[in-house]
Amino acid sequence: MKLKFTLCSAALVCANAFAAIPYNNSQYTFTQPNGEVITVVLNGNDYYAEQRTLDGRLVMFDNTLKGMAFAMLNQAGSDLVSTGVLVSSNNLKTLTKNDTELATLQNQQQGLSTHAKARLVSEKMQQMLGNSSTADFEQTLLEQDDELQHSDTFTPSSDTSTLISGNIKGLTIIIDFPDERGTITQQQVERFLNDVNYSEFGNAQSVRGYFKSVSGNKLDYTNTVTRYYTAKKNKAYYADSSLSSTVRSQELILEALNWLEFQQGFNFATLSTNSSGAIRGLNVLYAGNSDSAWSKGLWPHMARLSPRFCADGVCTDRYQVTDMRSSLAIGTFVHESGHLITNWPDLYDYDGSSEGSVASFGVMGYGAIGNTNRFKPTPPVAHFRALAGWDSVTELNPAINSNAPTGTLTATSDSNTSYKWTNPANQNEAFYIEAIHQSGQSSEQLDQGLAIWHVDSQGSNSNEWRPYIQMEHADGNRDPEYKRNRGDARDLFDYAGEFSSIYPNAQTSRGTNALWWNGQDSGLSISNISSPGKIITFKVGDTVITPPKDETYTGTLNEKQQAIEPNGTWFEYGGGAISLKLVGPTNADFDLKIERWQSSTWQQVAISETPTSNEQINYNASAGYYRFVVYSYSGAGNYTLTVSK
Structure with a gap:
């Protein structure tokens, strides 16, 4: 926003x-x-x-x-x-x-x-x-x-209040109703959550299998699954769309918790808790569909249970509740577990003004809800894995780590290793670097290559131009921020790609580069990136910074026809000189103009229209959105447009 x-x-x-x-x-x-x-x-x-x-x-x-x-x-x-x-x-x-x-x-x-x-x-x-x-x-x-x-290579510590490792036990309550019985069995839910090898309902793994995979076997998250609790009243009572989703859902959850405590004798002390004694993973699945309007009745959601329930020395805090329908997909359960058991935040934009910079490249963005990754979610981004203690993170900034490696480095996808380049003046800000290959846990990623994340805990996900975690898109287009897509096959850095203070572009505002948020050069420079693979190499430091190369566009026009460049679209420009040179057929008259998006329309800001097809424009542009128009006043043929910025 x-x-x-x-x-x-x-x-x-x-x-x-x-x-x-x-x-x-x-x-x-x-x-x-x-x-x-x-x-x-x-x-x-x-x-x-x-x-x-x-x-x-x-x-x-x-x-x-x-x-x-x-x-x-x-x-x-x-x-x-x-x-x-x-x-x-x-x-x-x-x-x-x-x-x-x-x-x-x-x-x-x-x-x-x-x-x-x-x-x-x-x-x-x-x-x-x-x-x-x-x-x-x-x-x-x-x-x-x-x-x-405060470490050159970060590895897990024994502080379980901040790091998530070892055996974590959650609770999943399954519920049906007097007028709607459950069709998915307790055993099916147990397999969905806990089996190491699992493929039912089209899933590639279980919830437990996902967390074992992305944590490098450091986290074993399992769930105790109850037998069906049959609610006191028919489903329509709880699915009342005139009430918020937290009203009757919480009444139903408290019913089930009291049933577990007083009729089933369940020992809540067997569940994993955080440092405040609150249950980490409280999950509720109920039979059928929600039968409710959005955010009403039994609509699936996560919230804090109020009043909270306490037994055996532990208490509830947050919960997730969802409908089972006729099949189960692990994506939403995994995403919500990322909140419940690791306290990771969402990485998409709540106000809808963008798709969030991380978009579909991480499970806490949209990486768990697509047609395929709801059955095999993408991993959490490197920063989240580091916070959980799952990644070995090597600091590359010599101002932080005097033993920082330089030269050609190697990154391996799905290996629980990553690199970072920390801001010495603000150690909550850093660039994280990891390899992503479309195989293993990352098989459903949209692209493969080197991923670079700009992390700053002072950012806000509802400000797409300074989020908590920003993906440095290799194509420099920032499509998710502009709400064009949720990521594409040009977002990761691959063969011959470069990342520095001026690459992919040097804009200090809304650019894709290695500048800190205050506009200063971070000193991080990455070049010589290898072709995408399970293992990818890249060079850090000693990059020779060369001025941006001219851009060349070619095309063919019929008489009275026009073409939009670059490549039929527009671009954002941070301001500065733009030089255009058009060379067209000698027996035609092609003209050239620059247009800027103003007042909800494209408006001409510069033009060259000599009686020939050789046109040239030198224009000092302010920040904004631009496009170039090549048009045939008379004649037809091929043209070449050279752009310098």
């Missing part, structure tokens, strides 16, 4: 201790009061999500009508209000359009502003998780960062 919203102390990322399930064009069905089933499209998370019909109109649950109604902005533009008209097949458009046209339709009705979304996110966070989790996380993170900064 463009307006930073203060939810907690400015010392650390505001929402780090919070957790929410992300949604990306996710669909769910809802039964209207007349029995008609409609489909709702979700984009957002547990704290704020836009709900739309398939034809793109905003909807919300109307407590008076007891169903999903069309929605509109209130007069102040600060919230959505019901129109009082229930959604039905009679007032929905019949769609015969393709997916691209559908996406355009979904943008036709204006939603809330970023500022309004941020306010609603804040309010929902307070409702679901309260205030204390932020302070708890900040203290933990500061302790972990302090330990990381």
Whole structure:
């Protein structure tokens, strides 16, 4: 978002201790009061999500009508209000359009502003998780960062309050209802969570298998799975969409906990707790679908249980609850366990103004919800593995580590090793470097090569231009930040790639380079990167910095036709000189212009239109978005455009 919203102390990322399930064009069905089933499209998370019909109109649950109604902005533009008209097949458009046209339709009705979304996110966070989790996380993170900064090669210590290793035991309660019995057996849930070799329901591994893999066998996370607890009342009572998801869900969870304690004699002291005596992993799975509107009734979520439950010397804190449906996928369970047992924060943007810089390249971003990685989630990023004590991290900055290695180094994917380059003036800021290869645990990654993360605990994930963890995208485009995609096959550094104070680009604002956040050169310089593989080599230091090379674009025009460069798109420029040289056919008249995005349209800022096809422009550009236009005034043929910045 463009307006930073203060939810907690400015010392650390505001929402780090919070957790929410992300949604990306996710669909769910809802039964209207007349029995008609409609489909709702979700984009957002547990704290704020836009709900739309398939034809793109905003909807919300109307407590008076007891169903999903069309929605509109209130007069102040600060919230959505019901129109009082229930959604039905009679007032929905019949769609015969393709997916691209559908996406355009979904943008036709204006939603809330970023500022309004941020306010609603804040309010929902307070409702679901309260205030204390932020302070708890900040203290933990500061302790972990302090330990990381005072060692040349970081290895796990015996401090289990900050590092997550050894055997961790969680509790998973399975619940059904008098009118809806569970169809997935206790044994199936146990295998889903605990089997070392597991492939049921299309999963590539179990929850336990995932954490053993990404921790290098340092963490063995298993769950005690109860037999089915049958709720006191029918499912509709708990799935009441007129109530927030934390109301009847928590009533149901407390029912089950009391049943375990007083009727089953369960020993809660067998579960793993944190340093405050709170249960690390409390999970609830219930039979069937949620049968609720988003954030209502039994909608899946994570929150703090209130009032908390205590027995056998331990107490509850946060929990996750979700529906089992007809099959189980480990992605969401793993993502939520990242919050519960390791206290990792989400790495996507709650207010929806971007896709978050890490995007799909980490499990705490979108790396656990895709079509394939919900069955085999991507690993946590190197920084999180280091905080958990799972990675051996080598400090490369000689100002921090006098024995820092130089020259050609080797990185191995999925090896629980990584490198870092720490800021001597601010040891909460560092670059982390790791290899990612599309094999093993990383088989579902979008790209392979060298990953570089800019980490700063003072960043905020709701500020896409200074997040807690920023991915340095090798193509320099920052597509997730601009909400173009959730990562692509050009984001990791590979053969002959370079990373330094000027590469991939030298912009001090919104650039991709080795500058610290204050604009100073970090001194980190990476070059001679090898081709992607399980093992990748790269050179640190002694890089000869050469000026950026000219860019050359070629094409063919028919008479009166125009072409957009670079490559049919536009680019962001931090400001400075732009020189263009166009060479076209001698028997034609090609012209050239520069356009800048202003006032929601492309506007001409420079032009060259001699009677020939040889044109030249020298333009001093301010920061902004630009494109070049080559057009044929008369004639046809090939052209070459050379660009210098």
